[in-house]
Every structure is written in C-alpha cells, then in structure tokens.
Amino acid sequence: MSTQIYNRVALIGLGLIASSMAHATRRAGLAGEIVGTSRSAETREIAQEIGLCDRIVDTAAEAVEGADLVILCVPVGAMEAVAKEIAPHLAEGATVSDVGSVKKAVIAAIAPHLPPHAQFIPGHPLAGTEHSGPRSGFAELFDNRWTILTPVEGADPQATEKLRSYWEGLGANVDEMEPDHHDLVLAVTSHCPHLIAYTMVGVADDLRRVTDSEVIKYSAAGFRDFTRIAASDPTMWRDVFLNNKEATLEILGRFTEELFALQRAIRTGDGDELFDYFTRTRAIRRGIIEAGQDTDAPNFGRMSKK
Amino acid sequence: MSTQIYNRVALIGLGLIASSMAHATRRAGLAGEIVGTSRSAETREIAQEIGLCDRIVDTAAEAVEGADLVILCVPVGAMEAVAKEIAPHLAEGATVSDVGSVKKAVIAAIAPHLPPHAQFIPGHPLAGTEHSGPRSGFAELFDNRWTILTPVEGADPQATEKLRSYWEGLGANVDEMEPDHHDLVLAVTSHCPHLIAYTMVGVADDLRRVTDSEVIKYSAAGFRDFTRIAASDPTMWRDVFLNNKEATLEILGRFTEELFALQRAIRTGDGDELFDYFTRTRAIRRGIIEAGQDTDAPNFGRMSKK
Numbered sequence: 191m192s193t194q195i196y197n198r199v200a201l202i203g204l205g206l207i208a209s210s211m212a213h214a215t216r217r218a219g220l221a222g223e224i225v226g227t228s229r230s231a232e233t234r235e236i237a238q239e240i241g242l243c244d245r246i247v248d249t250a251a252e253a254v255e256g257a258d259l260v261i262l263c264v265p266v267g268a269m270e271a272v273a274k275e276i277a278p279h280l281a282e283g284a285t286v287s288d289v290g291s292v293k294k295a296v297i298a299a300i301a302p303h304l305p306p307h308a309q310f311i312p313g314h315p316l317a318g319t320e321h322s323g324p325r326s327g328f329a330e331l332f333d334n335r336w337t338i339l340t341p342v343e344g345a346d347p348q349a350t351e352k353l354r355s356y357w358e359g360l361g362a363n364v365d366e367m368e369p370d371h372h373d374l375v376l377a378v379t380s381h382c383p384h385l386i387a388y389t390m391v392g393v394a395d396d397l398r399r400v401t402d403s404e405v406i407k408y409s410a411a412g413f414r415d416f417t418r419i420a421a422s423d424p425t426m427w428r429d430v431f432l433n434n435k436e437a438t439l440e441i442l443g444r445f446t447e448e449l450f451a452l453q454r455a456i457r458t459g460d461g462d463e464l465f466d467y468f469t470r471t472r473a474i475r476r477g478i479i480e481a482g483q484d485t486d487a488p489n490f491g492r493m494s495k496k
Numbered sequence: 497m498s499t500q501i502y503n504r505v506a507l508i509g510l511g512l513i514a515s516s517m518a519h520a521t522r523r524a525g526l527a528g529e530i531v532g533t534s535r536s537a538e539t540r541e542i543a544q545e546i547g548l549c550d551r552i553v554d555t556a557a558e559a560v561e562g563a564d565l566v567i568l569c570v571p572v573g574a575m576e577a578v579a580k581e582i583a584p585h586l587a588e589g590a591t592v593s594d595v596g597s598v599k600k601a602v603i604a605a606i607a608p609h610l611p612p613h614a615q616f617i618p619g620h621p622l623a624g625t626e627h628s629g630p631r632s633g634f635a636e637l638f639d640n641r642w643t644i645l646t647p648v649e650g651a652d653p654q655a656t657e658k659l660r661s662y663w664e665g666l667g668a669n670v671d672e673m674e675p676d677h678h679d680l681v682l683a684v685t686s687h688c689p690h691l692i693a694y695t696m697v698g699v700a701d702d703l704r705r706v707t708d709s710e711v712i713k714y715s716a717a718g719f720r721d722f723t724r725i726a727a728s729d730p731t732m733w734r735d736v737f738l739n740n741k742e743a744t745l746e747i748l749g750r751f752t753e754e755l756f757a758l759q760r761a762i763r764t765g766d767g768d769e770l771f772d773y774f775t776r777t778r779a780i781r782r783g784i785i786e787a788g789q790d791t792d793a794p795n796f797g798r799m800s801k802k
Contacts, residue, residue: 267767316717320781335716365713375710378700380717385762386692387718389755391777393747394684396754404681406783407671410641411622411686412693414790415721421781424774431762431770441699442759446752448702449695453748456691456737461573464737468730471697475626475727477712484720 195356197222200257202250202272204228204237205423207289207315208263209327212242214360217329227253228324229264237324251279259356261313262288262300266429270299277303285309285349291376291426293340293369295433301342309349312340314372315362316380320421333361334482340369377437381430382445385438387419388427501662503528506563508556508578510534510543511729513595513621514569515633518548520666523635533559534630535570543630557585565662567619568594568606572735576605583609591615591655597682597732599646599675601739607648615655618646620678621668622686626727639667640788646675683743687736688751691744693725694733 199221201208208226215221226243227250228234238246247253254260254276262272269290280286286308290296293312304310317335319326337357341350354364367375394405394413409417431438455463478484505527507514514532521527532549533556534540544552553559560566560582568578575596586592592614596602599618610616623641625632643663647656660670673681700711700719715723737744761769784790 316714318717336714338714371705375706375714376717378703378706379711379714379719382699383696383718383722385758386696386755388774388777389751389758390689390692391780392773393688393750393754395776395780397684397747397750399677400681400684402780402783405685405780406787406789408622408642408644408681408685409784409787409789411624411682412689412725413685414784415725416689417777417781417784418790419718419721420774420777422774424771424778427774428767428770432765432767435762435765438762439759441703442755444699444703445695446755448699449692449748449752452691452695453745456741456744459738459741461734461738464734465730467698468694468726468728468733470701471694471723471726472730474697474701474708474711475723477708478715478720478723481712481715483712483715484724 193219195220196259198257199224200253200260201226203263204233204324206322206326209324210331213329218359220359225253233324250275254279260286265425266290266433269296273300273303280308282307287311287313291430292434293372309346311353314338322423337362337364339366340372373434374437377441381438382441387416390416391420499525501526502565504563505530506559506566507532509569510539510630512628512632515630516637519635524665526665531559556581560585566592571731572596572739575602579606579609586614588613593617593619597736598740599678615652617659620644628729643668643670645672646678679740680743683747687744688747693722696722697726
C-alpha cells in the first residue's frame, strides 16, 4: 500500500522547515523523489552529507525540473527572486507552494511571475523551533500543528485538495483562509508576540544596573519564555515585519493602548482593574490546553538538572 | 544520618509554593514536624485529606507556636495582617521568612510587627507553574531553581546560614541580594514579562475580527508561551504590581521606548535596524541554556499528541 502523493517534490531552501518536510515526507512515503537545493554551497554540502534528500542540486531552476510539487522554503524577502528563477523551468501543471509566514506580500511577490499552467497555492505551517539550518529538521515538527493554505482566485480545487493531503501526511492539521485574514491572525498569534519578546529581551540586555548574568540566572521567573521566542532566526523575522507591516502596526497600536491602561492602573493603585484583567486571560489558556496545543505539565515537562 | 535542620516548620498559606515546600521538606527530611494552615477552611480540608502536612491547624497564631521556622506563603497584600497575628505567638528566637515576589514592600509590611527576639529573613523562590492551590505542589518545584534571600540589617548571620541550608535541602540554589536590587531584577525578569504577556493575551481576546478559537488553534506560533505566563494567579500578580510599582513602571517605560523605536523601524522599512536588534537578543538565550535554566530541546520537550 503506497501513500505516495507526488512523484517529485522540490524543496527550495534547506532550513528548519524544509529539512523537517524532507524527514516527514520520507516518514510517510509521500513522494517518489525529494530534490533539494539551497543558495548556500555549505548548506548543500551538509544536506548531501546527512542524506537529507534523494538528490541535492545546485540551482532552484534545476531543482524544479520535472517536479509536480515545488515548495519555496526561503525567507519572505527572497521569494520573488526564486519565483523569477524557477518560472521558465516549471513542469506542466506543477503545484507551487511556499511556507512564508506572511501571505499577502508573498502572493504579490510570487504570483505575477508564474506561468498560467502552474497551480499556485500559498501555505504556512505554524511550527518552528529556535533552531535553523539543514541539521535542525525533524520528522515530528508538524505533528498536530496547523498548516494554513491560502489558495488564490482561480486555483484548481483538486490541486488544493492534493496539497492538503500532503500536509496531512506530514502530520499537520490543515485550514484554509483568506490571505488578508491570515496576516491579521498571525499578527496576533505570532508576529506581535515575537516583536514584544524581542523588545523585552533587548531592554534586559541594555539595562546597566542589572547584569546579563543576573538576567540569565533568574530567567525562570517568566523571562525565559520570552528569550526562546526572541532567539528565532533574525532574517526570517526581519522579513516578516517588513512584509506584514499593516496588520502588525495595527495590533501593536492596540497593544500599547492596553499596556498604557494597565500601567495607569499600577500607577494609581487600581487593584480591581488589574485583578479583573488578569482573571479574564486565564480562560484563553484553558482553551489552548483543551485544544491540545499545549500541555499543562508543570514547567512544560522541562527536566530539572541537578 | 539525619538531615533535619528545623524542629518544627510552620507554613502559613497552603498554595503552590507552600505545598511544594511541604513535599520537598519531607523528601529531604529537613524538619521534625511540618505544621500548616490556611485562611480558607476548604484549603485546610483538602490539605488534611491529602496528608500535605503532619498537622493542619485553624489559625496562623496556632501554627507558629513552638515553630523554629515560620514561612509566610500568602499573597503580598496579606502579609501585614499575618505578621500582626503571629507576632505575639512566635517562639523565642524563631526565624520568620516569606516567599513574596517583591521584597521592599513585604519587609515594610512585616518587619515593624515582629518581636525583637525573632529573626526576620525575607526570601523569594523563583519557581512556579500556572497552577495554584494545595493540590498543585510537588517536591521538584525548586530543584535547580534560584531562591533569593534579602536579609535585613541586624539579621543573625547564623540564622541566615541555616535558612540557606534549608532552601538548598529543598533543591534550590541560594543567592543573597539587597531588597531594592531584588525588586529591580525581578521587574526585568518576571514582573514586566508577566504584565506584557497579560496585555498581549488581553488584546487577542478583545479583537473582534479574530475569533478566540482562531487564537487558540494557532497559538503554537508564539502566543502560547504568553498564555502560560498570563494564566498565573491573578491575586498574586495584582499584589506584585501594586507593591513593586516603582521598578515596574521604570522598566515598562524603557520597554515602550524600545518598542516604539522598533515600531518606527517597521513603519519606515528599516530592515537593518530590525535585523541587528533580533541578532543581539540571541546571545542572551544561549546564556540561559548554558546556565541550565532551560533546555534547547525542540518545543521544550512538549510531547505532540496525534
């Protein structure tokens, strides 16, 4: 019984997401062949050495030849150049997708360059770790996480269904959404939390009267979870903010408005307002645990080391 | 070979911290007897039922009788009333400590009420989970975490050493610090991160165009770590902010200043500034992992559920 969905999958860019896709594709036997490429010769060498794909080639143009699924796994800012490069080499009827964290800007960067015979179905797996590079991937990354597809007008529903089955085969739950709405939802659940975490870590690093070693030693008191978020790949996050400007700035505006209200409650000693606010936020947490998107194990099941 | 350090330890308040202290005290055999009490009859009943302490009594006054160590494990706002209640009943030379998250205000609330024969040595274990109540405790909570002692002027160094040994017996690393400095360090590593997390979760909950169920489903993209922080006990956190006003507002001021600078970089499309900022914060993360205060396992070692 074969579960193969595509004959040849081409992964352009071999970072955390692509390398995890390679492992998960193999785990489930979803592709006849996995071809990979990266702009960096060093990355290609590592991928070769660890046998990440069936074949590693030097250019994106080469990689997409004969592939019925092409996934762009490069930073958002590099999508347009790759789209231009691969367009003339795409196989008849190939599905082109991506894993970019923003969708409106990525669609604008990719769609105009693709030939009419290609099926463009943008995607975004909501999964990641603080690590990057071809060695950081693992087959379980997408298990029980969500992947959002944002098909553009005129996309073939059958091609979308096939891509959905592929992501389900990788372990993910799949949703469809309008690109605009995706960018707003992600601004709330991901982009703004990241910017805020980066900011708080930056403030701590900058403070003369509290040493870095104090911040590090006492991080378990809450700060630690911010640092994990703030350790993500800088290139990826720069591109996210430059390309989801509108929604990010809108949510940040709301955030500072609320933060000022709470700051004022602290300054004036309004304990009731603080208590009510802190009580309301507990319910959301419960929902996340019930939805299976986190564990309520103490300390996340982190092991303590003596 | 006995590791007993105190004859009788009295725990006032039986929430997460006190119940974990009870378990850890027993694990290491640090006390001849553990006496516990809580203002709430329901909590006392549960503690009785699960055998949390050797003896559960109805009042704090009763609990401290004959105890050579008394630990106040009540919210910061309740410390003064407890101090007044226990003062006339403290045994000669008893050590009184607490586990409050702020130290300057707690010292001001407790110290004036204690008799001169008591040794007051304020403390703060930097450990917690999102759970509360007498059933939430576990013996490993303090293992390899830090407990900060902030001895006040005139404290007996021998009493401080004994309390330090007790906390080490509970599994913790122990540091000493000036109360002022403690409050500033904690504003950075804990209080401000909590307020910011509460705020972001509040914004998400409030946003009409993004449903709560979307926020919950897609939380793994970064938001999830904020919700854990924002699910902590509302009473405790209200009291923290009301009692560490000065340091919290100072750090929040710095935070909004930096956030505005990053917001401006997004608005003007200054990718270099964003990239540099995001690169700088990675180093702190590495320090935390090297210091053994976190794991770099993907997804914190959370198990994925299919």
